[in-house]
Amino acid sequence: MALRWSDFITPSTLQLAPLVELLLEPVRCESTLAELHLGLQEALVNAVRHGNGCDPRKCLRIRRIQTPRWLVWQVQDEGPGVPAGHRGHALPDHEDTPCGRGLFLIHHCFDDVRWSGRGNRLQLAVRRSRFNARGLDSPDH
Incomplete structure (x- = not known):
C-alpha cells in the first residue's frame, strides 16, 4: 500500500458528528x-473551542x-496555538479544573500524539498492527 491521504476542510462549529464518522471510515x-x-472528538472540540474560539468564520483542516503501518489524523485550527508548556497529557491536579481532561483522553486513545511547533496542529496516530487483526481496513482497501 502506498501512502494515501484525504483532506477535509470544515467551518469551525461543534456540529462534529458527521465529520468524525467520515474521518473514522477506515476503522471497522x-x-x-x-x-x-x-x-x-476531543481533538476537534479543542480545536473549535480553544483554537478557533467557536468562530464559524474560521475553519478546521483535517488530513x-x-x-x-499507521493511520494518522492531523487536526489544524486557525488559532495562535497551544503553548508548549500546556501540551501535557496528565490529568489535572484538581478535579474542578476546567481544562486538561481532553488532552489526557487524546493521549490515552492514540499511540502517538505530536504538536506542530506553533501548536495549532495536532497529529494523532494509531498503529495498524494494533488493529488490523481486529478490524481496520486492510491496506489494500
Missing part, C-alpha cells in the same frame, strides 16, 4: 472505533493519512 472494529471516536 467497534471497540477500536469507540476509543478513536472519543479521542478524535487523514493512511500508510502501511
Whole structure:
C-alpha cells in the first residue's frame, strides 16, 4: 500500500458528528472505533473551542493519512496555538479544573500524539498492527 491521504476542510462549529464518522471510515472494529471516536472528538472540540474560539468564520483542516503501518489524523485550527508548556497529557491536579481532561483522553486513545511547533496542529496516530487483526481496513482497501 502506498501512502494515501484525504483532506477535509470544515467551518469551525461543534456540529462534529458527521465529520468524525467520515474521518473514522477506515476503522471497522467497534471497540477500536469507540476509543478513536472519543479521542478524535476531543481533538476537534479543542480545536473549535480553544483554537478557533467557536468562530464559524474560521475553519478546521483535517488530513487523514493512511500508510502501511499507521493511520494518522492531523487536526489544524486557525488559532495562535497551544503553548508548549500546556501540551501535557496528565490529568489535572484538581478535579474542578476546567481544562486538561481532553488532552489526557487524546493521549490515552492514540499511540502517538505530536504538536506542530506553533501548536495549532495536532497529529494523532494509531498503529495498524494494533488493529488490523481486529478490524481496520486492510491496506489494500
